[in-house]
Amino acid sequence: MDFVIKVGNAEKQRGACAVVGVFDSRKLANSAKILDKASQGYIRNLLTLGDMEGKVGTCLLLHHVPGTLFKRVLLVGLGKEQEFNEKSLQGVIGSILSTLQKTGVTDVALFLSDFSMKRSTNDWKVCQIVIQVVGSNYRFDRLKSNPDDETSSLRKVICYIENRAELEVCERAMHQGLAIAQGMNLAKDLGNLAPNICTPTYLAKQAKDLAKSHKIKADVLDEKDMEKLGMGSLLSVAQGSHEPAKLIVLEYYGLEKKDNPYVLVGKGVTFDTGGISLKPAADMDEMKFDMSGAGSVLGTLYAVAAMKLPINVIGIIPTTENMPSGKATKPGDVVTSMSGQTIEILNTDAEGRLILCDALTYAERFQPKAVIDIATLTGACVIALGNFTSGLMGNNDDLVEELLAAGEKIGDRAWQLPLWDEYQDLLKSNFADMANIGGRAAGTISAACFLSRFTKKYRWAHLDIAGTAWKSGKDKGSTGRPVPLLCQFLMTQSQVNS
The missing domain is CATH 3.40.220.10 (Leucine Aminopeptidase, subunit E, domain 1)
Structure with a gap:
């Protein structure tokens, strides 16, 4: 076209x-x-x-x-x-x-x-x-x-x-729109692929292919690398699957490397059975979309590189399957995260936060200006906001406001939910530093509270896209969201910081 x-x-x-x-x-x-x-x-x-x-x-x-x-x-x-x-x-x-x-x-x-x-x-x-x-x-x-x-x-x-005076800015907007749309298509393709094709290994290959065709550096850590780093939380999700977990790291530098980057962390569960806490059979096929956070990070990095934005962006994708087997993590198991904090796993279907927390700790090494994680994290978010709006929480009001404004401008909206200290009590455990679930009440918020415990050293925001990443029914398929929101945010930041 x-x-x-x-x-x-x-x-x-x-x-x-x-x-x-x-x-x-x-x-x-x-x-x-x-x-x-x-x-x-x-x-x-x-x-x-x-x-x-x-x-x-x-x-x-x-x-x-x-x-x-x-x-x-x-x-x-x-x-x-x-x-x-x-x-x-x-x-x-x-x-x-x-x-x-x-x-x-x-x-x-x-x-x-x-x-x-x-x-x-x-x-x-x-x-x-x-x-x-x-x-x-x-x-x-x-x-x-x-x-x-x-x-x-x-x-x-x-x-x-x-008005001829608008020609240059409109042509630039045309190229930006095309980059965003193509980034969305990449995210859609990855989400729509069958889970026997789009495995963690496949995602890692796509990241490397993206790096070869654009100004991006790609590095893929395997399970032995993650063991050395102490990523016991991430690896606990992977241990029930024959497919090896990966930690994908993409680095785009539109500025000097000394300029602190923005870090995007995308949940990459390529298929989520729920593990031992097995999901109901109905609609389980849609759990191939549980890697939509990862897809949005790849799509956004593609668009950022295509636009040649003057900004530094790091993409971190923890990716694995969540499967039941004799080796799978059990409810009641206690694991140690990369941060050293211990986690009692009460529900193995609350696995997204377990892989994200180690990736959020890993993000510290980049000394980021801000970190945004993107995840199809909770069904509670779908109940709260439906399929139109992504949930948004964070530890920095300015960052949250910037993301809300970006979503409003590009038409990929989010809505802020509270992240008050009172909700942290939901995660209390008798046997570890925290539990991985907080009960039925305020499920979206307690999930973000869990992640917040690994983000003390930087500005952080969390996007729960469980309701917006894909459609069900006759139009079943990935939406490519929130690639537009993320791109608009980074476009705005590149203008502010240039």
Whole structure:
């Protein structure tokens, strides 16, 4: 898919299809007015017949509109003008692409002046459009012997702006959007792969391949290396599986190495049975998505390298399977983490925090500006926030606010939950420094409390993506989130620190 930014209005352009907006009650947006004038009222006359009111997301495709240079004109409903917002734009772009997929349109012209919103600039719109278009074309059919033939004929998207002074910033936003979308696709691919393919060893190979093709250094620690480091908590999860655990470390330097990095830690449980605390059989296939935190780290590092951001970023991925066997960890076992703290494992299905805590301790060696861990950690987060919003907690209010703002800006939102000292009491153990679960109440918060005990030496935030990393049902598959949020955060930090 090619993306192009051009300066101009609808009157003098030509192509396969122009998209122009209609607000509710048949009010024409700017570009629609221009084409209507060129056609001597043809568009307005059609609307008076009642074929379209302008309800948000509705579409009406016109052919050979007189006086215009486009073969087709697609009218798209924008809803009430004062209510059109960022969420509306995402839905409208989806409707446009769905309509055009049923045609032979090869190129489409979008006029950004039609999508008028408070606080949203043209470069933001360009970035969102690119992410939406690339995402709509995503298909995962590589494991099918006869892939579905649902390819669209659309090959080029042209975004028109009116002010030439905005051309450079919009072109930069286009490249950023493309990098983010491709990073999301990488995360989706890894999440959607079958768990007999996407193993810890496979993830390690993907990391090395990424490093070879981009300005990234990759290092993979095996179980013997982790034993030497004292990562007893991580290794306790791996001991029930025949697949060896790995600790993947990716290093991207967009600045001098002396500049302290941001560290992303992604949970990489490539399949989670629950271990001895076995999960119910229903929907257990979806536990292949339990490595989505790892996928988001790889996708984000890809995007950061593609954008060549002036920032240093480290990705740490503890990856293993969680399987039941004669060697598997048992409820009641006590293990010693890399930090030296001991953990009583009351539930082997609370394994994500056990591999993350050692990775968070390992992160100390990089003297980070901040550490963000990303994990499909708790079903409680899905109950609290549903499938729309990621949970967010941390030990630094400024860092949390920066992440919330990044999510709001890019449309990949998170919501802060409390991390007060009172919740720490839930993790008390009679036999170790802490238990790995805190009971049913406040499960998302107690999981973050557990992780917080390993993050005393730096600014830290935790993203629980259990509800947002994948979809169930007929549209089952990875979403690629929170790659956009992480990318926007790092883009903002690179501007602040440059």
